[in-house]
Structures are given as C-alpha cells and as structure tokens.
Amino acid sequence: MDINDIEHFLRLHSIRPSHHRIRVYQYLVENRNHPSVDIIYQELIRDIPTLSKTTLYNTLELFLEKGVAILITIDENERRYDADTSFHGHFRCNTCGQIFDIRLHTVPRELESMEGFEINESHIYFKGLCPKCLERGNS
Amino acid sequence: MDINDIEHFLRLHSIRPSHHRIRVYQYLVENRNHPSVDIIYQELIRDIPTLSKTTLYNTLELFLEKGVAILITIDENERRYDADTSFHGHFRCNTCGQIFDIRLHTVPRELESMEGFEINESHIYFKGLCPKCLERGNS
DNA sequence: TTATTTAATTGTAACCATTACATACTTGTA
DNA sequence: TACAAGTATGTAATGGTTACAATTAAATAA
Known part of the structure; x- marks a missing residue:
C-alpha cells in the first residue's frame, strides 16, 4: 500500500492524513504483528525522531473511533492494535x-x-x- | 456454598484453604459480577480490615494457576475474575x-x-x- | 503443648502503560 | 500573509499491578 493510497484511505474515513498518521497506519498495514504502542514507537522513532508517545496514543485512539483499526486485549498488560478490521x-x-x-x-x-x-x-x-x-x- | 464446602473444594485443587483464600473464593462464587480486584477489595475490607491488596493479587493469581477461576480481559483497564470456569x-x-x-x-x-x-x-x-x-x- | 519449619500475609515502594493538559507547531483557507 | 482550526509535543499525573523485605499464621514433629 503506497503513501497515496493510504492518504486516500484515511480521507475516506474522515481522518486527516497528517504525516504521522500516515506513517502509523502504514506501519499497521505492513506489519501484521498486532503491535503494542511501544513496538510501534520503537520502530517509528528511528525514522521520526520527534515522534511522541502521546501522539501515538491519540492517533491510535482516532483509528479505533473511525473504525480503521481494532483494539486487541488478548494481552493482560498492554493494548495491541490490528489494521485488519474484518472478523477474525x-x-x-x-x-x-x-x-x-x-x-x-x-x-x-x-x-x-x-x-x-x-x-x-x-x-x-x-x-x-x-x-x-x-x-x-x-x- | 458453605465454608466447609469451599475449604474442601480448595483442598481438592491443592490450594491451602487459609481464611483469606476462603473469603475470596466465597466472594467469587456468591457474586457472579466478574469483579475487579478493587471491587473485591472494597467489599472484603469491610469484614477483614487487615486485608491487603497484595494478598488479593497473590490469591487470585493462585486461583488462576490452579484453575478454579478464570481471568477476563474484556475491560481494557483492569482485570476481572470469574469463578465459573466452564466455557461461556x-x-x-x-x-x-x-x-x-x-x-x-x-x-x-x-x-x-x-x-x-x-x-x-x-x-x-x-x-x-x-x-x-x-x-x-x-x- | 511447645518448638521449629514452612507458608501466607502485610505494607511500602517501584514499575509501567496510559491519560491529562498546557504549549508549540502545522496546515488549510481566505 | 494572516488567521483559525487542527495536530503534535513534553511533562507530569494517574492508577493498576508487581517486587520485596519484614511480619504473622499455620503445619508438623518432638
């Protein structure tokens, strides 16, 4: 999924495609590993040194609201996210x-x-x- | 379920039936409300003023290990427990x-x-x- | 029963994921 | 360019859970 597609996809779900939001969504789509916030953070901080965890939390919460990602609570200690919103x-x-x-x-x-x-x-x-x-x- | 039955039940599952353990298990059996640790604590502290939360955590963890209760992670913020271990x-x-x-x-x-x-x-x-x-x- | 050992409980402090919030920055639009 | 609205940041606070050392209770044997 290339950047333009992601931008379009987010817009379709009434999410303004800011740089960070695009990168977060891209990570979720390309890594189907049900990552925790910290995993996403550790991965993205290498490319985006100014990224803050609060931004991640805000962005992921927005994704849940807009229905482009789901929250998985199978782990007792931390939340995990999945861009595959189909039932599985x-x-x-x-x-x-x-x-x-x-x-x-x-x-x-x-x-x-x-x-x-x-x-x-x-x-x-x-x-x-x-x-x-x-x-x-x-x- | 009376105290002797609980004692016997716990022993059957190789759990030493200390006073606190009996009370915690009794609460779980009599209150099928999937309580959080804090709910159990607030309820039992009225009768057992010396009860500590660490004891609760220890006891519930033991119950999970021994299979007499299950952990429910439907809530994103806190763990909930259920003495009904049948599949539902x-x-x-x-x-x-x-x-x-x-x-x-x-x-x-x-x-x-x-x-x-x-x-x-x-x-x-x-x-x-x-x-x-x-x-x-x-x- | 008493002594001795082992297990259970307590309280405090630490840990860590998440949230609140005020400030700073970007972007879109006129 | 200037303004308004939306985004992102950093720090501090919150709150559930855990670690750990000290105390108390229970089990066993003498």
Whole structure:
C-alpha cells in the first residue's frame, strides 16, 4: 500500500492524513504483528525522531473511533492494535508472546440469549502454546 | 456454598484453604459480577480490615494457576475474575460497564488453521450496549 | 503443648502503560 | 500573509499491578 493510497484511505474515513498518521497506519498495514504502542514507537522513532508517545496514543485512539483499526486485549498488560478490521480470531502463545491470526469459519451468532443487546464488537481469543514453543519445550 | 464446602473444594485443587483464600473464593462464587480486584477489595475490607491488596493479587493469581477461576480481559483497564470456569462468553456494555455472561451454543472449533497449536484457553467477548442503556439512550 | 519449619500475609515502594493538559507547531483557507 | 482550526509535543499525573523485605499464621514433629 503506497503513501497515496493510504492518504486516500484515511480521507475516506474522515481522518486527516497528517504525516504521522500516515506513517502509523502504514506501519499497521505492513506489519501484521498486532503491535503494542511501544513496538510501534520503537520502530517509528528511528525514522521520526520527534515522534511522541502521546501522539501515538491519540492517533491510535482516532483509528479505533473511525473504525480503521481494532483494539486487541488478548494481552493482560498492554493494548495491541490490528489494521485488519474484518472478523477474525487471535491466538496468543503464552511462552513467546506472539499473536497469530485465526481464520474463523463459524461466526458466533449467540443471539438467542442476547435479545435486546446491541453488539458492536466481537472478539475471539485463544491462548496456549504455538508450534515452535511446543517443539522447543518437548526437546 | 458453605465454608466447609469451599475449604474442601480448595483442598481438592491443592490450594491451602487459609481464611483469606476462603473469603475470596466465597466472594467469587456468591457474586457472579466478574469483579475487579478493587471491587473485591472494597467489599472484603469491610469484614477483614487487615486485608491487603497484595494478598488479593497473590490469591487470585493462585486461583488462576490452579484453575478454579478464570481471568477476563474484556475491560481494557483492569482485570476481572470469574469463578465459573466452564466455557461461556462475555458481553460488556460500553456505557454502564457491566459484564454479562453469554451462554454459547456453538463452541468454536477452529482447528483447521490451528494444527500444531496447543489451546489452553478460549475466550469470546462481545461489546456494545446492554438493554437498559439502549433504552435509556433512546428515550 | 511447645518448638521449629514452612507458608501466607502485610505494607511500602517501584514499575509501567496510559491519560491529562498546557504549549508549540502545522496546515488549510481566505 | 494572516488567521483559525487542527495536530503534535513534553511533562507530569494517574492508577493498576508487581517486587520485596519484614511480619504473622499455620503445619508438623518432638
């Protein structure tokens, strides 16, 4: 996704495409690693030495509001973000901490017990051990 | 659930039933409100004036390890606990903050894309507006 | 029961992600 | 160019959680 596309995309979602916002969104799109604020910060600060963490928090909060990113709370300690807003699940390895996307076949429609509720977000989280860490632990 | 039953239950899960542990577990069982640490603390401190928050954190961490409670991370700001360890979903109202249990019919078995993973926990979270807040907002 | 060992609890301080807020800077528009 | 509105910055505060050393309680054996 090139800069112009990102600019256009952000505008489409009524987000003014400032330099920083473009860079943050670009990072999210190109790195599907469900990064924490600190990971994004450490990565971008190398190119944008004046970047502040408050700006990151503001920008990410704006992305959530405008619906171009989602918040993942699978980690108890810090928030993680994902530019893939389509419905999918996540798996976190309890050893290495990595977060994997899980393609979901059966979209949960538990509407029976949820009449009268307005559902805006659905999240499915799995936790356990990823193949690499499993292998490492067995050897 | 009376004190002796709780004591026995904790022992069964290799948890030494100290006074505080019994009280904490009793609170969790009798109050299915998915409390935060602070809520439990405010409630128990009235009866146990010497209770410390560190003890609460230690106790709840032990409960998680031993599998007699689960951690709910549906709230971005604080951890919540549930003595109901059977598989069920949760709904959080974005207005009043209340957390509801959701009975799930279709247990997610997304095993296709998850071969090689060891799954220890599954969580399903919904967020939106509860009936009461919806009604209040419309009037 | 008493002595002894081990485990549980406490209180304080530290930690760290997140937020508040006032200031400074950019950008868009006339 | 000048103005207004929107963005970004840095510092300090907030608040949930953790580390740790000291104290207290519980379990076991003599």
